[in-house]
Amino acid sequence: MxxxxxxxxxxxxxxxxxxxxxxxxxxxxxxxxxxxxxxxxxxxxxxxxxxxxxxxxxxxxxxxxxxxxxxxxxxxxxxxxxxxxxxxxxxxxxxxxxxxxxxxxxxxxxxxxxxxMIMDELTLVHRSALKTLKKIMSSKENPTEMEKLLVDLCDADGxxxxxxxxxxxxxxxxx
Ligand SMILES: Cc1cc2nc3c(=O)[nH]c(=O)nc-3n(C[C@H](O)[C@H](O)[C@H](O)COP(=O)(O)O)c2cc1C
Known part of the structure; x- marks a missing residue:
């Protein structure tokens, strides 16, 4: 095989x-x-x-x-x-x-x-994408558990x- x-x-x-x-x-x-x-x-x-x-x-x-x-x-x-x-x-x-x-x-x-995900290794485009995603998710009035998790994951570094x-x-x- x-x-x-x-x-x-x-x-x-x-x-x-x-x-x-x-x-x-x-x-x-x-x-x-x-x-x-x-x-x-x-x-x-x-x-x-x-x-x-x-x-x-x-x-x-x-x-x-x-x-x-x-x-x-x-x-x-x-x-x-x-x-x-x-x-x-x-x-x-x-x-x-x-x-x-x-x-x-x-x-x-x-x-x-x-x-x-090592922040220092990310391309500028990827870092900006994560920043934008975090901004959008953080601005939600009643975020779901998933959205809250996504906000945290945007800062994951390890x-x-x-x-x-x-x-x-x-x-x-x-x-
Ligand atoms: C712009 C961007 C978007 C990402 N989207 C997700 C995602 O939707 N779900 C997830 O679990 N991880 C996400 N990650 C984390 C990557 O999946 C993680 O860094 C992965 O180890 C990358 O695999 P690779 O090094 O083989 O490309 C994202 C990372 C970046 C930079």
Missing amino acids: KTIVVYKSKYGSAKTYANWIAQELGCTAENVKNISVKDLMQYDKIVYGGGLYAEIIGGLFLITKNIDLLKNKKIAVYSCGITPLDCRDYYDKMVIEKNFKNGVPENVKVFNFMGK DFMDKESIKDLVDYIRN
Whole structure:
């Protein structure tokens, strides 16, 4: 059974997880920019991971737009974000709805990992985007719990990556 890990990563979180997973599975990790759907067709099992930006898993459309061609593959998708993993409504509803317009296909399982966000490493554009988001969310009169959390997350600054968290994904792909 041939397996590949593919990632899209701006600041290195999704890439770090890709390398950890590839090492466990004994396969290679490839940047999505070097991979086409034709390449993916050669594999039986595919792991795809990307950083979360406004709830979108970076580059995932390589999988979602080609899902008919990939329907016989076993696929694991992972996100890397800074929203705490116990925010299940966020991950299981918002993130799923934004990334899988027709629902999660039967051959796909989604996992969520904690990434990192180091303020000093962010581009000016990203820092401004977070500033604007914080301003909008802070100005709400009766913010929801989610909106309050988003305000706090705009100031998150740290590395929350956890190698142990890949275990379920690795088991899913192996079995
Ligand atoms: C502009 C911007 C938007 C972000 N949006 C989200 C988000 O919607 N949800 C989330 O959990 N994290 C969000 N993050 C945090 C990133 O997902 C986090 O830094 C992740 O580790 C990036 O992965 P990468 O380094 O592989 O690109 C955002 C970060 C930036 C800079």
